[in-house]
Amino acid sequence: MDEGGYHEPVLLEEVLELLAPRGAGIFLDGTVGGGGHARALLERCPDCRLLALDRDPDALERAARELAPFGERVLLRPGRFHDAVELFGLLGPVLSGALLDLGVSSAQLDRDTRGFAFRRGVPLDMRMEGASGRGPSGADFLNEADEVELAQIFREYGEEPRWRRLAREVVKRRGTRPFVDSDDLVGALAGALGRAPSNQEKARAFQALRIVVNRELEFLEAALPRIREALAPGGRLAVISYHSLEDRIVKNAFREWSRSCVCPPELPICVCRGVPLGTTLTTKPIRPGADEVRRNPRARSALLRGWRRAA
Ligand SMILES: C[S@@+](CC[C@H](N)C(=O)[O-])C[C@H]1O[C@@H](n2cnc3c(N)ncnc32)[C@H](O)[C@@H]1O
Numbered sequence: 001m002d003e004g005g006y007h008e009p010v011l012l013e014e015v016l017e018l019l020a021p022r023g024a025g026i027f028l029d030g031t032v033g034g035g036g037h038a039r040a041l042l043e044r045c046p047d048c049r050l051l052a053l054d055r056d057p058d059a060l061e062r063a064a065r066e067l068a069p070f071g072e073r074v075l076l077r078p079g080r081f082h083d084a085v086e087l088f089g090l091l092g093p094v095l096s097g098a099l100l101d102l103g104v105s106s107a108q109l110d111r112d113t114r115g116f117a118f119r120r121g122v123p124l125d126m127r128m129e130g131a132s133g134r135g136p137s138g139a140d141f142l143n144e145a146d147e148v149e150l151a152q153i154f155r156e157y158g159e160e161p162r163w164r165r166l167a168r169e170v171v172k173r174r175g176t177r178p179f180v181d182s183d184d185l186v187g188a189l190a191g192a193l194g195r196a197p198s199n200q201e202k203a204r205a206f207q208a209l210r211i212v213v214n215r216e217l218e219f220l221e222a223a224l225p226r227i228r229e230a231l232a233p234g235g236r237l238a239v240i241s242y243h244s245l246e247d248r249i250v251k252n253a254f255r256e257w258s259r260s261c262v263c264p265p266e267l268p269i270c271v272c273r274g275v276p277l278g279t280t281l282t283t284k285p286i287r288p289g290a291d292e293v294r295r296n297p298r299a300r301s302a303l304l305r306g307w308r309r310a311a
Pocket residue numbers: 007008009010030031032033034035036037038053054055056059079080081082101102103104105106128219
């Protein structure tokens with residue numbers, strides 16, 4: 001993809017339909033990336049304003065260029081979406097809508113110098129904030145985590161059937177030479193499988209490491225209720241997930257918020273809030289159609305869900 005086509009926004013029309021931007025609404029884009037969804041929202045709604053953030057400084061720079069024509073209608077901040085309320089000083093329920101388009105962008109994958117994908121010889125950094133990011137890099141994690149922890153991430157986040165072997169192989173290899181770059185991880189995978197791994201197997205192992213390095217699931221869980229509380233009555237939240245673990249977190253949160261009673265079943269009477277906090281707008285996740293997947297193969301795993309706060 002060239003500079004102009006930094007990242008084709010996934011499920012764009014469907015996101016706009018769920019968020020229904022209109023009037024002088026204030027929207028949050030918690031994963032602004034290259035600004036594709038953001039730009040479309042601002043074009044669709046000429047009086048809306050946008051608070052946008054991203055944890056990747058490169059993405060933010062691109063978003064700043066992309067969204068410059070909208071001037072003061074856009075406020076951009078570096079940071080993570082679970083901190084959005086503090087970063088923008090949101091006082092109370094002010095948002096008309098919010099979008100989280102999870103995972104990594106095409107730019108992060110295409111111009112990859114941080115080891116997000118299995119390109120040869122790239123340092124295994126994987127921190128979305130870049131090397132200045134807090135916390136261990138992908139290589140640090142492989143060099144330091146114990147075998148049980150490694151096995152758990154390859155099983156849960158990578159869905160690797162040979163998770164136990166892969167964890168053992170990583171521990172064995174790092175005993176003679178520390179993990180440094182993408183080839184080292186591919187080598188360990190080949191060692192565990194006893195053959196050259198397929199692209200899909202490589203992608204799953206890299207994904208597992210990326211998820212743990214960036215604490216992606218933990219931040220998503222923390223962010224959802226905070227963003228919900230920042231929604232104005234009738235405000236909408238749309239989330240695009242790219243794998244089942246993310247989608248399960250979103251699905252369960254929306255389901256729970258849409259129930260009137262969340263008391264444990266053994267209680268004889270309801271003592272909780274007793275009313276739903278809002279309504280799930282998507283009983284099933286919205287997926288891209290065949291045309292979109294043909295145009296943008298990275299959209300193929302996208303799952304979009306929406307929720308509306310009670311009016
Ligand atoms: C799929 S891209 C978003 C693309 C964007 N919707 C567009 O149209 O260009 C995901 C972006 O989310 C960012 N990101 C991932 N997790 C984040 C988090 N916890 N907080 C803030 N940004 C995050 C990534 O750095 C990446 O730029």
